[in-house]
Each structure stands twice: as structure tokens, then as C-alpha cells.
Amino acid sequence: MPLDPFVTVMLERTRDLPAISDGSPDDARALIAAGREGIGTGPEMAETRDFALPTRSGSIPARLHVPKGEVKGLLVYLHGGGWVIGNIDDFDTLGRALAARSGCAVLLPDYRLAPESPFPGPVEDCEDAVLWALEAAGEEFGGAPVAVAGDSAGGNLATVVARRLLGQGPIVFQGLVYPVTDYDFSRPSYAAHAEGFPLLGRDMPWFFDHYLQGADPKQPDVSPLHADLTGLPPALVITAGYDVLLDEGLAYADALEAAGVPVTRRHAPGMIHGFIRIHNLCEAARLEVEALADATREACEAARAPA
Structure with a gap:
């Protein structure tokens, strides 16, 4: 399928921008x-609350969006950015859209980034954010179910945390949008989509180098494709047609x-990596955000239904 027409125009307008890996982490964040x-x-939300979320390494900023009406669940959304870039302001629009559509409160933790806080810092922050959510869901939202989701590196963190917390609290759903699941740059999608897109093939080694700083890239908390996935919560896996991460997203759905x-697969054939943030501008992206929100709501409603 050809590129989505909106994406084609967007790529033309941004083709002179530097690549993520051409500069420093601060350059990429800017x-x-x-x-x-x-x-x-x-x-608009019924409530938006910025607060300091406690973790084992101190506190991190976080934002909680509470939608209007009955709160059906609590979704912890972990933003993408290769563990190096992005923050809750960059993903605030998405968080609001997910909350409004799903009827779930959405927690956006501003987890620490590499290279200042390399692996396992982001994993630990996100794990602690989900533990906070599990407690808050009981205290603030009447025992509402907890789900996790994320895109790209955030999808990696979401599924890693879901596995690490098995047995420590019921996570009812994982939503994984073009997730990073393996340290392997030899897959065909890397060769097919290495140039001409916002995420280049050479960008991923740059991200991993900043994140790992010598840690084993094949350990399950980095490359969850190599983990024992037994017992993980039901998953929605969304992939993009023009994305270096396409093949590993499909492989992870197979492994789950x-x-x-239980896995639901969605594929956006005309989309590129990072499309989830342009849902206000692009119909195809909006449909995937709605699908993620709907799947989150349905999982939370099922968890609350009488046995």
C-alpha cells in the first residue's frame, strides 16, 4: 500500500530536518x-493533576488525566522516544484523547531518560509508576482495573513492566504501538525503511547505545522477544507499514x-513510525488511537464484570 497522503505531504515538508542521530540527545529532544x-x-478533562510520583530512586514528574463521567479503569501510558527523548508535554494530547475515548484515567509518568539515566533506570521508574497506579486504582477509583500501554520504546517498557509485575498486581491489558522488542538490526524491515522517514535505520543503534551503555542488549528486560511471555495480559499490537520496527512488532505478536x-493485531499499512501523535491531523492515525482506547475500555469493563 502507498504512503498515506497526509504522511506524504508531512514528509515532504520535513525532509530537510536533521536526523535524530545527527546531533546530541538535547538536540533530538528539542x-x-x-x-x-x-x-x-x-x-478537556474533568481533572488534570501534575504531581511528584514516588519511585525507588526519588520522585519523577507525572500527569494524571481524569475524564468526565464514570472512570472505567486506569491506563498507564509510557511515551516513546527511544528511552532518550520525549516527555509528558509531548504526549499530553494523546493522553487526553485516550482518556476521553476510553473512559479511563490516564497516567503519564515522566520517567528518567538516557543517557543521563541509562538502563535499568527507565524500566524501574515505569515499574514504580505502575505500582503506584495499582494502589491509586484502589484508593481513588474504586478498585478500577489497571492497564499499560506505550509506543515504540514506551511499548517496550510497557510489556517489560507487565512481565516484571506478574503476580504483584492485576494488569488487565497491554497496548503496544510499534514496540521495540529486539536488539536486531538485520530484519528486512530495517533494510526496507532505513531512509526517508522520521525514524532512520541508523537512529536505532544510536538510541540503544545511549540507553544500554554496555548492558546486555539481549536480556529480556531490553529485548522482550527473548523473554518467557507466559501469563502476560491480553495484548493489542499495532504496527506501521513503513517502519524499521515492523518485523519485530509482528514477531512479538507471534511470540505472545x-x-x-490473547493477541489482537492491527496494522496501519500507509503509516510511518511515530504516527500515533498525529491523530488530530490524520484519519488513519486517529483510527488507531480509537482502537487502542476502545480495547483498553473493553478490557477494563471485562475485568469489572461479575464472574
């Missing part, structure tokens, strides 16, 4: 922040199914 205004705003995990 690049993503510069596009924040263009994606627009999200729906092989481990007995």
Missing part, C-alpha cells in the same frame, strides 16, 4: 518538542500468541 504545537490539543497470550 526536535520533538518543536513539533508539539503542530499536533494540536486534546479534549505462542505463549498463550
Whole structure:
């Protein structure tokens, strides 16, 4: 399928921008922040609360969006950015959209980033954020179910944390949007989509180098495709057609199914990596955000239904 027409225009307008890996982490962070205004705003919430979320390493900023009406669940959304870039302001619009559509409160933790806080710092922050959510769901939201989701590196963190917390609290759903699941740059999708897109083939080694700083890239908390996935919560896996991460996203869905995990697959054939943030501008992206929100709501409603 050809590129989505909106994406084609967007790529033409941004083709002279530097690659993520051409500069420093601060340069890359400024690049993503510069596009924040263009994606627009999200729906109004019943409450939006910025607070300091406690973790084992201190506290991190966090934002909680509470939608209008009955709260059906609590979704911890872990933003993408290769563990190096992005923050809760960059993903605020998405968080609001997910909350409004799903009827779930959405927690956006501003987990620490590499290279300042390499692996396992981001994993530990996200794990502690989900533990906070499990407690808050009981205290603030009447025992509402807890789900996790994320895109790209955030999808990696979401499924890693879901596995690490098995047995410590019921996570009812994992939503994985073009997730990083393996340290392997030899897959065909890397060769097919290495140039001409916002995420280049050479960007991923740059991200991993900053994140790992010598840690084993094949350990399960980095490359969850190599983990025992038995017992993980039901998953929605969303992939993009023009994405270096396409093949590992498909492989991870296969691995989840092989481990007995219920998996729903969605594929956006005309989309590129990072499309989830342009849902206000692009119909195809909006449909995937709605699918993620709907799947989250349905999982939370099923968890609350009488046995």
C-alpha cells in the first residue's frame, strides 16, 4: 500500500530536518518538542493533576488525566522516544484523547531518560509508576482495573513492566504501538525503511547505545522477544507499514500468541513510525488511537464484570 497522503505531504515538508542521530540527545529532544504545537490539543478533562510520583530512586514528574463521567479503569501510558527523548508535554494530547475515548484515567509518568539515566533506570521508574497506579486504582477509583500501554520504546517498557509485575498486581491489558522488542538490526524491515522517514535505520543503534551503555542488549528486560511471555495480559499490537520496527512488532505478536497470550493485531499499512501523535491531523492515525482506547475500555469493563 502507498504512503498515506497526509504522511506524504508531512514528509515532504520535513525532509530537510536533521536526523535524530545527527546531533546530541538535547538536540533530538528539542526536535520533538518543536513539533508539539503542530499536533494540536486534546479534549478537556474533568481533572488534570501534575504531581511528584514516588519511585525507588526519588520522585519523577507525572500527569494524571481524569475524564468526565464514570472512570472505567486506569491506563498507564509510557511515551516513546527511544528511552532518550520525549516527555509528558509531548504526549499530553494523546493522553487526553485516550482518556476521553476510553473512559479511563490516564497516567503519564515522566520517567528518567538516557543517557543521563541509562538502563535499568527507565524500566524501574515505569515499574514504580505502575505500582503506584495499582494502589491509586484502589484508593481513588474504586478498585478500577489497571492497564499499560506505550509506543515504540514506551511499548517496550510497557510489556517489560507487565512481565516484571506478574503476580504483584492485576494488569488487565497491554497496548503496544510499534514496540521495540529486539536488539536486531538485520530484519528486512530495517533494510526496507532505513531512509526517508522520521525514524532512520541508523537512529536505532544510536538510541540503544545511549540507553544500554554496555548492558546486555539481549536480556529480556531490553529485548522482550527473548523473554518467557507466559501469563502476560491480553495484548493489542499495532504496527506501521513503513517502519524499521515492523518485523519485530509482528514477531512479538507471534511470540505472545505462542505463549498463550490473547493477541489482537492491527496494522496501519500507509503509516510511518511515530504516527500515533498525529491523530488530530490524520484519519488513519486517529483510527488507531480509537482502537487502542476502545480495547483498553473493553478490557477494563471485562475485568469489572461479575464472574
